[in-house]
Every structure is written in structure tokens, then in C-alpha cells.
Amino acid sequence: MSDKxxxxxxxxxxxxxxxxxxxxxxxxxxxxxxxxxxxxxxxFLTIDPHQFEALERWTNYLEDKKGxxxxxxxxSLSSAPDEKYLSITVKEERYTQGKTMYPPLLSPxxxxxxxxxxxxxxxxxxxxxxxxxxxxxxxxxICAGSGIVPNYSIMKYALRNYPEMKHRLLYSxxxxxxxIFGNELLQLQKEFPDQxxxxxxxxxxxxxxLPVTCYNRRVDLNxxxxxxxxxxxxxxxxxxxxxxxxxxxxxxxxxKPSPRFLESxxxxxxxxxxxxxxxxxxxxx
Ligand SMILES: Cc1cc2nc3c(=O)[nH]c(=O)nc-3n(C[C@H](O)[C@H](O)[C@H](O)COP(=O)(O)OP(=O)(O)OC[C@H]3O[C@@H](n4cnc5c(N)ncnc54)[C@H](O)[C@@H]3O)c2cc1C
Numbered sequence: 451m452s453d454k455x456x457x458x459x460x461x462x463x464x465x466x467x468x469x470x471x472x473x474x475x476x477x478x479x480x481x482x483x484x485x486x487x488x489x490x491x492x493x494f495l496t497i498d499p500h501q502f503e504a505l506e507r508w509t510n511y512l513e514d515k516k517g518x519x520x521x522x523x524x525x526s527l528s529s530a531p532d533e534k535y536l537s538i539t540v541k542e543e544r545y546t547q548g549k550t551m552y553p554p555l556l557s558p559x560x561x562x563x564x565x566x567x568x569x570x571x572x573x574x575x576x577x578x579x580x581x582x583x584x585x586x587x588x589x590x591x592i593c594a595g596s597g598i599v600p601n602y603s604i605m606k607y608a609l610r611n612y613p614e615m616k617h618r619l620l621y622s623x624x625x626x627x628x629x630i631f632g633n634e635l636l637q638l639q640k641e642f643p644d645q646x647x648x649x650x651x652x653x654x655x656x657x658x659x660l661p662v663t664c665y666n667r668r669v670d671l672n673x674x675x676x677x678x679x680x681x682x683x684x685x686x687x688x689x690x691x692x693x694x695x696x697x698x699x700x701x702x703x704x705x706k707p708s709p710r711f712l713e714s715x716x717x718x719x720x721x722x723x724x725x726x727x728x729x730x731x732x733x734x735x
Contacts, residue, residue, distance in 0.1 A: 458576055463536070465568040471539060471630045475596065476561050477528055480536040480572070491530050491581055491607040492600040495538065495574030496522035499556045502570075504563070512552060522573065523556045526600040526732075528631075530607035539630060541596040551695065579688065579732040580604070585612050586684040590677055592669065594622040594711040595630070597689030597734055602631050604686070609642050618647045620677040622669045622689070622711065625655035636661065649677055669711065671718045681724045687715050691733030710735065 466481040499505050499520050509520050528539040542561035543554035564570075579600050581589075585608065591601040598621055608615050623629045629650065639646040639662065648662040651673060656666040665673060678685065691712030700707035709717065712733050719729060 458573065460571055460573050462569060462571050465564055465566055465570070466535060468564065468566055472541075472628050474544075474561065474628070475539060475541040475630050476564075477537050477539045478560065478564060480538070482536055487531065487536055487575075489527060489531055489575035491603040492526070492577065492579045493575040494524045494526045494577045494579075494600070495572045496524050497556065497560070497570065497572055498522040502556075502559060505555065505559060508555065512555060515552065520555060524577075525560075526577075526579075527575065527603055528599045530603045530610075532607060532610060539596065539599045541630070577732070579686070579730055581608060582684065582730075585615050587614070588616040588618065588680070588683045590683050590685045591617060591619040591621075592674065592677070592685065592687045592689075592715050593619065594669070594689030595628075595734075597687075597711070597732070598630050598635075599688075600732060601686055601688055602634070605635075605638060605646070609638060609645060613645070616645050616647075618649075618677050618683075620649045620651065620669060620673060622651040622653065625652050626650075626657040626660070647677075649673065669715060669718075671721060674715065674718050675722065678722070678724070681722055682728065685719065685724065685729045687712060687719075687729065687731040689715075689734060691731075691735035693735035696735070 461482055463480040463482050465478050467479040469477040469479065471477055499509050513520055525538040525540060527536060529535060529537040540557055540560040543557045545553040581604055589608070591605070593601050601619070605617050608617065619635065626632060635648055639648050650660065650662060651665040651667065651669050653668050657664055689711040692707050692710050696707050712731060716731060
């Protein structure tokens, strides 16, 4: 059996605490008993919706409608391996009438209806979006929305364990109130002023008074250039990308889907002549 297979296991966990990060996002602190938690910052776990009795009718209905089994959903770990508890941070997906094809299945229940004491089975830990070895001198993080989750874990872990490593983060959200780990990131910058540089972009509402550079527009080429003075730095990009459904629908229509955050950042990096081997990306589409 390969090393990777051996590490993936099912664990029964108990929700030890629920922390509200933003109006739409919570962090579930998971108590795992004595199980050895063998994961890397940036790894994700999966949660199978079939285990939740409250979702049974809903899951069956969606499976009938879609003509296929609902798959486990992936959630990056917001905790770091040197922390006592495991945690995931979940943003509630919304159903928009006339726009969203099906109501989202799992995130609403995780984000809004999972009280302390809930037991669930998770499967983990895996994923390629982890810190490279040897660690780079500077890591440039470009994130949007819940795409901050694995990068936050990587940053916390690296700041504690690789004091020579620098982090530059460009992080996009609709507004400050939607910024997951906004205050925690400011605190990291305060604690590690020589290692952390933050740039926020707010697409809906400007925010003044924050001790970091803030833009009031979508992430664009100029912003990326600013955060990336050296195009040989390692770059980690995480956030909403085109889903397989959007790609398939566009292909069927013979059209090109409009790029989402991830595709547009990758296109800008290409324009800037960044070598693909310096980029890691994870799509939450
Ligand atoms: C590696 C990875 C890590 C992730 N980490 C995080 C994280 O840390 N935090 C976080 O909040 N999220 C994370 N995600 C996203 C997460 O896995 C879920 O996709 C998200 O929570 C939505 O799940 P859901 O069950 O609520 O919605 P879903 O039921 O999956 O629906 C989501 C969207 O897909 C559409 N859809 C679903 N099925 C079909 C279909 N058959 N045809 C057409 N459209 C369809 C729905 O209409 C809806 O718009 C991650 C994703 C990946 C891949």
C-alpha cells in the first residue's frame, strides 16, 4: 500500500466548539480523541453528506434529480498540525433563484445547524496544496473568500516553524465583514511584522482604518504585480474557480465560460510571465 493510502483514514469526531467567523462562515473545532493527527498544513478532509439523518430526504431527492450519488465534500483544515485541535472552516453556499441549479447540500447544515456535541465521520487527510519542501524564502498567497482556509493554516504553521520565511498575502472579499480570519491575519502581521505583508481587496464596500493596504476593486494585474515584485517567488492561489458543471454547460452551448477568481489570477500570472512550476492552486468550484 502506498504511503498516501495508508494515511487516509476515517475518524469519528465530535464538534467541541463552533466559532462564528463571519455571518456566513463558521469554524468547527473537532475533538478526535487520541487519534494521531497526521496531516500537513494545506491538507483537506472530506465529509460524506449521507451520514446526516437530517439530510436524508434532501440527499435522496437531489440524487434522483441529478441521476447520481452525492459525493463527499472537501474541507481544508484551518488548524495547523502543531495545534491541539483539528478544525475546518465552512462558508454557507447560497441558493439564488434563477441562477443556482440546485440548492447546496452540505455547507448550509455544517455552517448553520451543527451544534456543539455533534458527532460525525470525517475522512482525511490529503491534497497536493501543501507547503513545499524545502520551504521557499517568500511565499505569495493570493486568495478569495473561503480560499483563505488552507493558506491561513500554512501561514500560521510556517510562521511558528520557519522563522526565516516571508509571506505576502493578497486577499479578496466582498467587504471587511465577509473577510474570514481578517482579525487573525492582522494579528499575525502585528506579531510577525518582518515576515507578513497583507493587502486586502474589497469588491463591494470600501473599508478605511485598517493598518494594511486596501483596494476597492477585484484582484487585477496591477495588484498582483504589487504583491509579486519577484516573479520567481512561490505563489499559492486558492479561491472560487469554474465548477465542472459550469465548464460542461459552456461546452454544450459551444461558449467559453467567464473566468472566475482562480482562472483570472492564473491568466494574470501567465501575462506576467510567471513560470507555472512556481504556482500551486486549489479551486473551490
Ligand atoms: C480541495 C477543496 C477544499 C475545499 N475547502 C473548503 C473550505 O475550507 N471551506 C469551504 O467552505 N468550502 C471548501 N470547499 C468547497 C466545498 O467542498 C463544497 O463544495 C461547498 O461547501 C459546497 O458544498 P454544498 O454541498 O453546500 O453545495 P453543493 O451541493 O455541492 O452545490 C454547490 C453548487 O454546485 C451546483 N451543483 C451541484 N451539483 C450539480 C450538478 N449535478 N449539476 C449542476 N450544478 C450542480 C449547485 O447548484 C451549487 O451551486 C473546498 C473544495 C475543495 C475542492
